[in-house]
Amino acid sequence: MNNDPVRILAHRIAQPGTVVTWLNHWSIQHADWRALAQVTCIGIDGTLLQLLLRRAGWDVGRTSADLVLPVFFREVLAPGSAVALIGAAPGVAExxxxxxxxxxxxxxxxxxxxxxxxxxxxxxxxxxxxxxVLGLGAGLQDEVAVELHREFPTAVICTAGGWIDQFSRKEQYFPAWIHRFRLGWAWRILHEPRRLLRRYTLDALTSLREHRTYVAALRRIGATPGPTCLEVSRPA
Structure with a gap:
């Protein structure tokens, strides 16, 4: 695995009962903090949030569902395991x-x-x-994740945002060089400008202004930095 945070996290989440979600500079502004307090670990998906956390002394590697889940399914999960995909428009998850x-x-x-x-x-x-795997909207997918954890306490539960929709079209929505140069934001604006331009401009400025508030909220739910994710001390 070397020091690759993607592969390390793919192995980290394999423990039965793990609930993993991801945050970026936009989704943290719409977070369901009650639900986040009940997950196992929170990955950091996005360079801006990673840098803002680093300013607070939390040096967490950048990962994302679209990178971690293919590795998890291909290299970590035992063959023949039962995988439920929940999310996206009718027919997409199929x-x-x-x-x-x-x-x-x-x-x-x-x-x-x-x-x-x-x-x-x-x-x-x-x-x-x-x-x-839950490919739902920010906030909602975390709420559903903790609901399903109560019903299926030994299942590995992962949120995935838009990954199910992206994966239905190709295994990697982003070309490898996009991830290498941290240009996912530019790629997404180019392909979905009407929906995402504000997210990477005005909303990015909001996260810069409010980042101390978000760090304080993460501390309140018991999140502590690990090398590949924020570990959350879930209530017993």
Whole structure:
């Protein structure tokens, strides 16, 4: 594994009962802090938030679901494990599921099927997932993650934001050089300017102004810096 934070975290989250999520400079502004207090670890997805945490003395390696999860499925998770993909528009998660060929995969969309699972998780219980991946919106996916952790306490639960949608199209949405030069923000603005321009301009300025507030909130939920994620001391 060397010092690659992606592979280290892919192995780190393999322990049954782990709940892992990611934050960036935008999602931390919309965080469900009650839910975050109940996860196991919080990865840092985004150079800006990584730098802001470094100013507070928290030197955490940058990772992201789109980098960690393919490694986790390919190199870490035991073949034939049961993987539930939950999120994205109808039909998208089913397409993404076809790209994971070493495991048993079932998919539910992030709309009506998600609502049904939250009302009654019996269908998911019958599948008996070893891993649950949630590709939902910021805040909501953390709320659902802790709900499902109560129902499936030994499953590995990962939030993934837009990864399910991206993965349904290709294994790596970003070219390798984009990650190497930390240009994911520019790539996303180029491809989704109307939705994301504000996120990487005005919202970035907000995170610069309010970063001490976010660090204080992370401390309140018991987060402490580790080499690849913020470790959270969950209540017993």
């Amino acid at each position: 397409t993404a599921a076809t790209r994971i060929d070493a495991h048993r995969v079932r998919a539910w969309d992030g709309f009506g099927q998600l609502q049904q699972l939250r009302r009654d998780p019996e269908e998911l219980r019958a599948f008996a997932p070893d891993v649950i």
